[in-house]
Amino acid sequence: MTHGFDDTAQDRRVRVQGEPVESYPRLAPEAERGAVRRIAVVGEEVLHRPCREVTDFGTPELARLVDDMFATNQAADGAGLAANQIGVDLRLFVWDITDEWGIRHVGHIANPVLDEVPAGYRRLVDEYEGCLSVPGPYRVVPRLDRAVVRGRDKNGDPLVIEGRGYFARCLQHETDHLNDRLYLDRLTRRERRSALREMGESRDEVLARRAARARSLGK
Template sequence: MPSVFVQGRPVESYPPLAPEARRGSVRRITEVGEEVLHKPCRDVTEFGPDLAALIDDMFLTMYVAEGAGLAANQVGVGLRLFVYDCADDDGVRHVGHVVNPVLDALSPAGRRLLDEGEGCLSVPGALMDVARPDRAVVRGLDKDGRPLVVEGTGYFARCLEHETDHCDGRVYLDRLSGRERMDALRQAADRRDEVFARRAANVVALKG
């Protein structure tokens, strides 16, 4: 099996950081409670250099924050778009972006729920168990408007589901009980300074 898939297609080799990141600038990551994270995003209708530049910025911002995925509203842009660089449970790396993502509705017979740890760059430092299907199929477009299908299993499926949730105006806290949500927010409050210090160090390391 190939060790890397880019835009859903196998490749023989790929650099440690997606090339887009080398062209990007670091943007501020929005945090839970900010309006842009809690309302559905608009479909992308214009494809061109501005969209490509946003994707470049999102890749670099994701790497600085040590994330596996990042949606556009996490950098304050209310468009249906996310980027990802995420390994599945077999260690296969998946890299790419999806514009206007929509998750296929999978038959309950063809999936199982996994209750595993999940974090979010917009809830810095918190980690909670969230039940999600172990398989996901996302349909959308690439930055040039070409149709795209990305399939994932295990942790990569969780990433696809999590990022599509963002595009729908949902954060993973919305899938928790009230008590669990408070626990996550306490974790974030306790660890926020540490997380932001690490991100600041990564900016220097990646752009230096």
């Protein structure tokens, strides 16, 4: 998922893995350590099949994957990134996003499951949404304005993440990825065709910007 926040801001409230922290670097440590990988684009098979559960926790390989996902998300100026977007069909995603209330959320989750929102609390909000695997276009997508996702961290410890507003949208968007759905699949056929045409026109420019940003990060 793509974002629109100002990543030059200095004074932020930050929640890492759902917990508040007193200070946090502008570039997440995982992004500092990780390597940038290629992002798959709509139409590639890995994006269109359900992902496998993560079963091996606490391994160097899983830690490296999380680091690389953070680095790739940062280089692409993203808000969140799912593992299958870099060609790894595991139920895992990362996020680094600032919500409407100025709170920065940073973290990762494996094997996420979204809670069912009680009927009395279900409120759909129509907002523009983009995707790193659909480089360029944004379209209006209805999403619930609250989300709770349960899963595990890279060490296998239980994790519960709650989001409102734009962060809730991100949690739903990334969970969709792991279930083989892109935001395009939530559009009408006409809107989808329009978005794909726009992607064809803007893709090269978007990818060039990402490459330049990766170089500026020393990646």
